[in-house]
Amino acid sequence: MFSIGIGPSSSHTVGPMRAALAFAEHLEGTAALERVVSVTIDLYGSLGATGRGHGTDRAVVLGLLGERPELIDPDAVAGLLDEIRRSGELRVLGRHAVGFDLDGDVRLIGRTSLPAHPNGMVFTARDAAGDVVAERTSYSVGGGFVRDHPLDASEPVVGTGAGLPHGFRSAQELLDHCRSTGLGVADLVRRNEESLRSGNDVDSGLLDIFAAMAACVDHGLVTDGTLPGGLGVRRRAPRLHRELLSEEGNTAADVLHAMDWVSLFALAVNEENAAGGRVVTAPTNGAAGIVPAVLHFYRRFVRGADDAGTVRFLLAAGGIGIILKETGSISGAEVGCQGEVGSASAMAAAGLAEVLGGTPEQVENAAEIAVEHHLGLTCDPVGGLVQIPCIERNAVGATTAIHAARTAMRGDGSHVVSLDTAIATMRQTGAHMRSEYKETSLGGLALTVIGRPTVGVNVPEC
Structure with missing residues (x-):
């Protein structure tokens, strides 16, 4: 993923x-x-x-x-x-x-x-x-x-079952495996990964993924200028970074100071993405800032955060991503942005709940909350560019993931709406959504900001 x-x-x-x-x-x-x-x-x-x-x-x-x-x-x-x-x-x-x-x-x-x-x-x-x-x-x-072609909708896109010791395609199957084995979500996903490669390779591969995420954040924090494409969107991450650094040590009264950093991390990644830079697809590029932002929140603000926790975070997030990909959708063109930002937020929420010590039920609950509260989100990029509303939307999706994880951790994992139900609802909502709101730039902000449909408009290139 x-x-x-x-x-x-x-x-x-x-x-x-x-x-x-x-x-x-x-x-x-x-x-x-x-x-x-x-x-x-x-x-x-x-x-x-x-x-x-x-x-x-x-x-x-x-x-x-x-x-x-x-x-x-x-x-x-x-x-x-x-x-x-x-x-x-x-x-x-x-x-x-x-x-x-x-x-x-x-x-x-x-x-x-x-x-x-x-x-x-x-x-x-x-x-x-x-x-x-x-x-x-x-x-x-x-x-x-x-x-x-021909496209077989039943063909798994990512490895979910055959040859794996604990194959799963739904959240219910994942929970059933966790209950029968006594394993947490990250541990169970690790068992599957280690059936394909060594444990050392699993660790090094995921830490390489994190290193690429971190490099993307770092580059976004120091790169000023205007994003390509003709909308005149200025990069905000460098200025916000300088402001937050200047406030260090004087934020005791600001209980939401950490959330400003989370927004910053997400903005940095998606400004890099909008400029055509190197990013980690997580699970898409349009939503690439959410998992890194929440993972950076863990590394910066959670006591005891370390590389082992980073690996656990990504294993749990990846396991939830498999379910979203196989039974829902991560395509904005197919179901709108609920499938991109909603899925990324669910993955990040699951990863954070895992490293906060969540049970499998709490991890699943965290992912469900994030999916449920992105239902109906449209994909309406202005000018056909992944800038408005995409960049800010990642910052909001990252903070939603943190709220979802913390809410789930305050409960015992029991809840009325299951993750599988929320994902099925996502697909149904996407099927009913008009094509204007599914990455065509024919409706929503793409129309109201520009003032006309943007299909076929030659937006200046970088």
Whole structure:
């Protein structure tokens, strides 16, 4: 559920880059690449509607070049694209040149969605005669995960059962395993992870994830300026950081001082994400600031916080993320922002409850509270950019996660609405939500702020 990539979107940047890379590798693997003289990419639905602001048009080109979201240097992106624009050629996987027009060969078809998923894309390669050499339809289903046509909704996106000692797909199954084994949520998820890799690898891998989160926060705290895209959104994290540092030692009377730091951590991450920087998908990029912000709250303000607790936090958060991904949705294009910020807030709440000593029932309750109180949240990015309302929304989602965890810890874990019920309600709410409010920039703030639908509007690029 945690992967390192670049902003501004996991479903619109990371997923499409991976899909394009997979198509390029397919061409090479079938020995068809040498016959290819042109490649076109059609982006449908939400990918087409907000593709420019979310960087989808750039991401698919980078994937064809052979770039990977976890390895690409964000500072190198502009130069790679400038070279294609200058030469009129794209070197597939860095070696086979085809003619390519950045503006004409990536087509944004925002008012039409493919039947299987709103984040659909079609890659087509042709030979010198204009005949189709290969064609592939792929879907970016949230969190950077990609599935190809035909889309099987029953196919697990993340490992949940087969071959695992305590496989689970629902919160009830997770609780049943915890009760039968006597294990906590983090311990049970660890058992599953250790069936796939060594315990040392589990620890080092999760601490590497935290290190990437921390690096993102640190960079966001010191990077001033205006975010790209044309909305004129200024970075606020550096100024807020300076203010909070100046207040250190004089905050005894301010009982909510810690919450200002939580908001700061979330703002720092999502400003980095909006600028196309390196972030950790947790579980998406649009909601990437929530888990790091709450984890930094734990590290800074909870007595006894250490690396072992950090690992437990991420294990519990990841376990809840699996349930959300498999039985709910983490895609704003599919269910609105309740699926992105709501899911991230639930994961963070579960992680915090775990390291505060919560029982499995309290951890599940914390996640449920966070999901329940994000139900109905729309995804309406202004100008198709992951800036307004996304950046502030992460700060609010992070503080909600802390409230959810603390509320759950004050109870005994018993509650009327289960996490599974809240997730099912999320899916139902998303199904009833109009498409204007599901990452199309056709409604909500995206319309009232700009004053007109933003589909097809060429927002200035970074």
